[in-house]
Amino acid sequence: MRNKAAILWLLVVLAVGAHQVQFWRSARLDTDVLALLPEDEQAPEVDAATRKLADQAGRELVLLVGAPDWESAQRAADLVTAELSKDASLLKPSALDASSLDAALELYRPYRDRLLTPAQRTWLSRATAEELGGTALMKLYQPAGPRLTDWEADPLGLWPDWWAARASESTARPRDGRLWLSGEGREWVLLAWHSQVSAFALGADGNITTVVDRARAAVTSQVPGGRLVAAGVPLYAEAAASQASDEMSTIGIGSLVAVLLLVWLTFRSVRPIVLVGVSLGIGCAVAMSVTALVFERVHLLTLVFGSSLVGVAEDYGFHYFAARQGKPPSERGPLMRSLLPGMVLALLTSVVAYLALGVAPFPGLRQMALFSATGLVGAFLTVACWFPTLDTGALPETAFARRFATSLSRWPRFASNRAWWGGTAALILFIIGGLWRLQTRDDLRQLQSAPAHLISDQRELGRLLGLPSPAQFFLVGGQDEEQVLAREAALKARLDSLVTDKFLVGYRAVSDWLPSAEQQRADAKLSASAEAQAVAAVAQATGEAPTRARFADDVLTPERLLASPASAAIRQQWLGRLGEKHFSIVMLRGLTDPSMLPRLADTAEGLEGVRWVDKTQEISKLLERYRRLMGGLILLGYVAVLLLLVARFRRQAWRAWLPTVVGTLVTLAVFGWVGEPLQLFSVLGLMLLLGMGVDYGIFMLEHPGEGSAWLAVALAGVSTLLSFGLLGLSATPALRSFGLTMLLGEVTIWLLTPCCRLPPGKDVS
Amino acid sequence: MKRALLLGMLLVGSTASAGDVVKDVRARLADVPLLRGDFEQKKTVSGFKKPLVSRGAFLLSREQGVLWDTREPFASTLTLTRKSLSAEQGTGAAAYHLDASKEPGLAAVNEVMFALLSGDVAALSKRFRVEGELVGTAGWKLTLTPTDAGLARVFKSIHLEGDTYVRQVKLDEARGDTSVIQFDKLSQTPPPSDAEARRLAK
Numbered sequence: 001m002r003n004k005a006a007i008l009w010l011l012v013v014l015a016v017g018a019h020q021v022q023f024w025r026s027a028r029l030d031t032d033v034l035a036l037l038p039e040d041e042q043a044p045e046v047d048a049a050t051r052k053l054a055d056q057a058g059r060e061l062v063l064l065v066g067a068p069d070w071e072s073a074q075r076a077a078d079l080v081t082a083e084l085s086k087d088a089s090l091l092k093p094s095a096l097d098a099s100s101l102d103a104a105l106e107l108y109r110p111y112r113d114r115l116l117t118p119a120q121r122t123w124l125s126r127a128t129a130e131e132l133g134g135t136a137l138m139k140l141y142q143p144a145g146p147r148l149t150d151w152e153a154d155p156l157g158l159w160p161d162w163w164a165a166r167a168s169e170s171t172a173r174p175r176d177g178r179l180w181l182s183g184e185g186r187e188w189v190l191l192a193w194h195s196q197v198s199a200f201a202l203g204a205d206g207n208i209t210t211v212v213d214r215a216r217a218a219v220t221s222q223v224p225g226g227r228l229v230a231a232g233v234p235l236y237a238e239a240a241a242s243q244a245s246d247e248m249s250t251i252g253i254g255s256l257v258a259v260l261l262l263v264w265l266t267f268r269s270v271r272p273i274v275l276v277g278v279s280l281g282i283g284c285a286v287a288m289s290v291t292a293l294v295f296e297r298v299h300l301l302t303l304v305f306g307s308s309l310v311g312v313a314e315d316y317g318f319h320y321f322a323a324r325q326g327k328p329p330s331e332r333g334p335l336m337r338s339l340l341p342g343m344v345l346a347l348l349t350s351v352v353a354y355l356a357l358g359v360a361p362f363p364g365l366r367q368m369a370l371f372s373a374t375g376l377v378g379a380f381l382t383v384a385c386w387f388p389t390l391d392t393g394a395l396p397e398t399a400f401a402r403r404f405a406t407s408l409s410r411w412p413r414f415a416s417n418r419a420w421w422g423g424t425a426a427l428i429l430f431i432i433g434g435l436w437r438l439q440t441r442d443d444l445r446q447l448q449s450a451p452a453h454l455i456s457d458q459r460e461l462g463r464l465l466g467l468p469s470p471a472q473f474f475l476v477g478g479q480d481e482e483q484v485l486a487r488e489a490a491l492k493a494r495l496d497s498l499v500t501d502k503f504l505v506g507y508r509a510v511s512d513w514l515p516s517a518e519q520q521r522a523d524a525k526l527s528a529s530a531e532a533q534a535v536a537a538v539a540q541a542t543g544e545a546p547t548r549a550r551f552a553d554d555v556l557t558p559e560r561l562l563a564s565p566a567s568a569a570i571r572q573q574w575l576g577r578l579g580e581k582h583f584s585i586v587m588l589r590g591l592t593d594p595s596m597l598p599r600l601a602d603t604a605e606g607l608e609g610v611r612w613v614d615k616t617q618e619i620s621k622l623l624e625r626y627r628r629l630m631g632g633l634i635l636l637g638y639v640a641v642l643l644l645l646v647a648r649f650r651r652q653a654w655r656a657w658l659p660t661v662v663g664t665l666v667t668l669a670v671f672g673w674v675g676e677p678l679q680l681f682s683v684l685g686l687m688l689l690l691g692m693g694v695d696y697g698i699f700m701l702e703h704p705g706e707g708s709a710w711l712a713v714a715l716a717g718v719s720t721l722l723s724f725g726l727l728g729l730s731a732t733p734a735l736r737s738f739g740l741t742m743l744l745g746e747v748t749i750w751l752l753t754p755c756c757r758l759p760p761g762k763d764v765s
Numbered sequence: 766m767k768r769a770l771l772l773g774m775l776l777v778g779s780t781a782s783a784g785d786v787v788k789d790v791r792a793r794l795a796d797v798p799l800l801r802g803d804f805e806q807k808k809t810v811s812g813f814k815k816p817l818v819s820r821g822a823f824l825l826s827r828e829q830g831v832l833w834d835t836r837e838p839f840a841s842t843l844t845l846t847r848k849s850l851s852a853e854q855g856t857g858a859a860a861y862h863l864d865a866s867k868e869p870g871l872a873a874v875n876e877v878m879f880a881l882l883s884g885d886v887a888a889l890s891k892r893f894r895v896e897g898e899l900v901g902t903a904g905w906k907l908t909l910t911p912t913d914a915g916l917a918r919v920f921k922s923i924h925l926e927g928d929t930y931v932r933q934v935k936l937d938e939a940r941g942d943t944s945v946i947q948f949d950k951l952s953q954t955p956p957p958s959d960a961e962a963r964r965l966a967k
Contacts, residue, residue: 102918105918128858130858130859131858131859132859133858133859134854134856134858134859135859135861137839137841137854137859138841138843138852138854138859138861139852140808140810140817141806141808141817141819141835141841142833142843142852143806143833143878143936143944143946147919147938147940148918149940150811150812150940150941150942151810151811151812151813151942152811152812174913174914174915175873175913176891176892176913177912177913177914541838541839542813542817542838544812544813544814544815546812546813547812
């Protein structure tokens with residue numbers, strides 16, 4: 001029977017091993033913070049909008065190369081281009097050049113008569129025939145104005161203005177075959193490259209970052225006053241990957257070394273080290289394989305969090321060896337059977353606690369939950385199926401283990417005397433005071449840990465280029481494309497007055513490049529009548545018979561525009577059809593201060609189909625909603641665990657339950673006293689604490705008075721503490737607060753559980 | 766290898782001679798802070814059978830800008846400074862104004878206009894490939910081909926002729942129109958009148 005299970009588990013392990021080899025060869029890891037967040041079921045179009053904006057930027061690398069004068073800026077740009085083009089398999093230049101503008105000119109040319117700026121619309125509708133004629137004549141005789149068409153196709157010279165308005169969406173201008181801008185005391189060349197690497201594997205040591213750093217060094221050393229500002233998702237992703245790699249080795253290897261050292265100290269034998277190591281290895285491999293099979297891409301933070309599994313999954317091996325020590329090898333079968341009920345119960349509470357993390361529909365949390373739960377099951381099954389078969393030799397009790405086991409009797413035990421009640425009262429005061437001061441914070445930034453220099457470069461670039469904000473925008477919806485464009489126009493009318501007030505720098509809307517069909521028809525009519533008057537006046541003045549050119553019969557449609565490479569500028573803002581409706585995004589430039597947001601939110605007020613989206617705020621609200629939900633679930637969890645414990649331990653159940661409750665309260669109180677705010681991830685830590693904290697009580701109640709159970713609890717506690725303590729060092733605030741929660745809670749539970757043990761000589765029954 | 770070397774020498778040789786012509790032309794041109802005179806412009810525009818001829822007077826101030834005042838066939842004034850372009854019909858019926866800060870292309874057009882009228886070869890060679898020859902003892906001709914994609918969208922090529930001053934400018938526009946501008950009665954005096962100074966200060 002036992003051998004059958006062992007063989008069956010061996011087959012599973014072999015399959016996992018095969019999958020692991022394949023997985024690591026082609027690991028696709030996610031580094032995007034948004035991938036951790038749940039889809040907002042109430043507003044799928046908002047998610048679609050955010051994801052589209054993020055996807056578009058996914059591989060782009062934007063660089064500004066600056067120097068005090070234009071000549072040296074160009075020289076610096078050549079240095080950067082030379083560095084970046086060294087490895088063509090890594091980076092490729094993006095087309096920001098003249099060819100895309102030529103394509104756009106040709107696309108729009110037949111529709112020139114229906115593309116007017118608001119100012120032109122006003123002027124054309126009120127100008128007299130004399131004024132129109134005079135203007136046309138002056139422009140005709142003017143020495144070489146910048147014209148983009150034949151005279152007949154644009155007798156009033158309106159088109160260059162329209163293009164100038166489009167160009168004002170960015171501060172960069174063509175100059176000497178480059179894109180130039182001037183600002184903050186320097187002349188800059190704008191360069192855009194895109195990454196040729198699609199996903200980020202662990203261990204890839206920041207290739208793009210290295211190249212950019214080399215380029216920066218070249219600029220600063222060879223061009224006086226030279227400066228390179230770089231931003232882009234690839235840089236963030238590489239920083240995240242290298243940081244995750246570092247943290248995984250710190251947490252994973254740190255806990256592994258600690259666990260194995262503890263095993264060596266306690267058992268002084270190679271066999272337990274090898275077997276515990278094997279159970280941990282298999283646990284992690286199973287976790288990784290199942291997660292990779294269930295989720296398409298594994299997120300980096302899952303792996304970082306998963307590294308803390310090492311310090312939790314070792315429990316079962318410790319328990320087995322602690323009980324097995326000093327007993328003859330022939331007893332190991334019955335011994336395992338006697339340990340199983342406690343182990344299964346402990347496994348169950350831990351797995352339930354981990355899975356409860358997955359109640360929140362955060363894809364990232366679900367990955368972490370699944371990873372940890374399956375890892376525990378894998379480690380447990382290895383212990384249960386293999387240890388009795390493989391652990392054949394003798395395992396004498398060591399002096400260290402004996403000394404430690406007997407220390408339990410000297411550990412203080414709760415008694416009804418003045419000292420204990422006094423201590424309890426002090427603890428209650430401490431807890432109440434801390435809870436009173438406890439604050440909460442729900443902020444997207446807890447998930448991010450980008451290096452400061454990347455963030456400051458990003459800000460500088462956004463400021464110089466006048467880039468629109470990707471996190472705050474208007475979402476415009478309508479029954480069809482035409483309605484979306486018309487509603488954009490209504491919104492733009494309000495935004496224009498904010499621009500005139502210098503409240504906003506500007507905006508970027510699809511309808512600037514593609515006016516609604518109705519607007520196009522009206523503008524075509526307006527320009528036709530004005531230009532007819534102008535042409536007639538010119539004919540009269542010159543004595544010739546010039547004619548006005550013919551334009552396209554139909555309007556410019558979204559299909560035509562989107563099919564052309566000229567639509568690159570607006571493609572990311574055109575969401576198209578989502579469900580029943582069509583959507584587009586209107587982006588804002590010059591959003592520098594959060595205090596501007598309420599006024600912008602008001603701007604959408606009363607406009608049908610227009611919705612103000614503040615993604616940062618929505619995510620904060622979402623985090624808050626789940627913090628409350630999970631907080632409620634924890635309360636339920638405590639009740640459920642208590643019922644489970646009562647079912648097995650009857651009136652003694654409180655001895656396993658109370659230390660965890662106190663541990664949770666003490667953790668919250670400490671957070672309150674030191675001013676660490678409570679957030680979703682610390683609440684999730686409390687959830688896990690509940691699942692693992694009661695384990696110690698369970699083992700102590702299952703095996704009362706046995707030094708070996710105490711030894712196992714102590715060892716397990718120390719290694720768990722270490723794993724989560726190391727997680728507390730993570731640069732990702734969410735993981736750090738998770739680790740801190742676990743660390744504080746575990747220490748308290750670990751200290752309190754033996755105080756609540758049964759009196760000597762008594763057992764549960 | 767030999768051929769490569771020969772080719773290399775040829776290249777070096779040709780650039781050196783182009784550079785020499787530019788240097789020679791610059792030596793023949795007077796360096797003028799202020800220039801005024803009359804112009805006659807013949808513009809061939811598609812859609813018009815006959816060339817459009819206009820005549821008038823101009824004033825070029827290297828520091829401030831260009832005044833281009835047409836007298837025939839109708840009166841109008843054009844003021845081009847580093848900051849703006851404004852035009853007004855003599856009758857006052859029509860006027861337009863462009864701001865260089867809002868019309869980024871305008872700055873480049875202004876720079877080219879200044880350089881063309883004053884024969885600033887150094888400035889022109891930043892945006893054009895300059896080829897040329899010397900004519901007689903005092904004259905010269907230059908052909909300019911845009912190297913800048915933005916300018917290439919407007920001009921195919923520009924031909925300049927002159928001696929101490931630029932005497933003729935011929936503009937071949939990218940879309941087929943051409944303009945020939947002849948200058949006459951060129952002089953470096955008198956300085957701008959009050960009215961002219963006011964316009965240039967705009």
